[in-house]
């Protein structure tokens with residue numbers, strides 16, 4: 001059973017990360033589209049569907065399956081929660097979830113034609129999930145502590 005949950009945890013992680021990397025990229029292009037243009041309206045639909053159809057459900061699945069695995073870990077009382085790598089991973093996953101919340105807020109701003117950030121801002125933001133992803137995968141696979 002544990003291996004099945006792990007497989008679906010990784011599938012959900014891939015879907016969540018695909019969306020977290022793509023949404024800020026859409027924002028970069030959206031910045032260049034004139035407000036009210038057909039292109040801008042198309043970006044709004046793409047952003048809403050990406051967030052509601054993929055990113056939100058994938059994040060819920062990652063959390064539910066990840067916590068399930070964590071409780072099922074080797075320590076009979078605390079599962080994987082007793083391990084340093086999981087504690088560090090949880091901090092980084094909370095940061096990823098907070099970024100998710102921010103992306104969600106910025107999507108609403110774009111939908112209302114009231115985006116306040118520059119293309120450069122979203123280009124920089126685009127690097128954050130990449131950095132978090134690398135650290136989280138190293139912690140989960142190498143378990144350095």
Ligand code: HEM
Pocket residue numbers: 006009010013017062063064065066067069070071073080086090093096132133136137140141
């Ligand atoms: C939401 C909270 C999360 C929890 C509680 C959690 C917990 C866990 C646990 C307990 C394992 C099993 C480790 C093992 O059996 O060796 C695992 C595996 C894994 N997790 Fe997560 N995880 C979470 C989110 C994430 C995220 C966001 C990512 C990537 C960005 C991720 C990537 C992985 C990978 C790649 C593995 C496979 C490790 C292996 O089999 O060697 N997890 N996770």
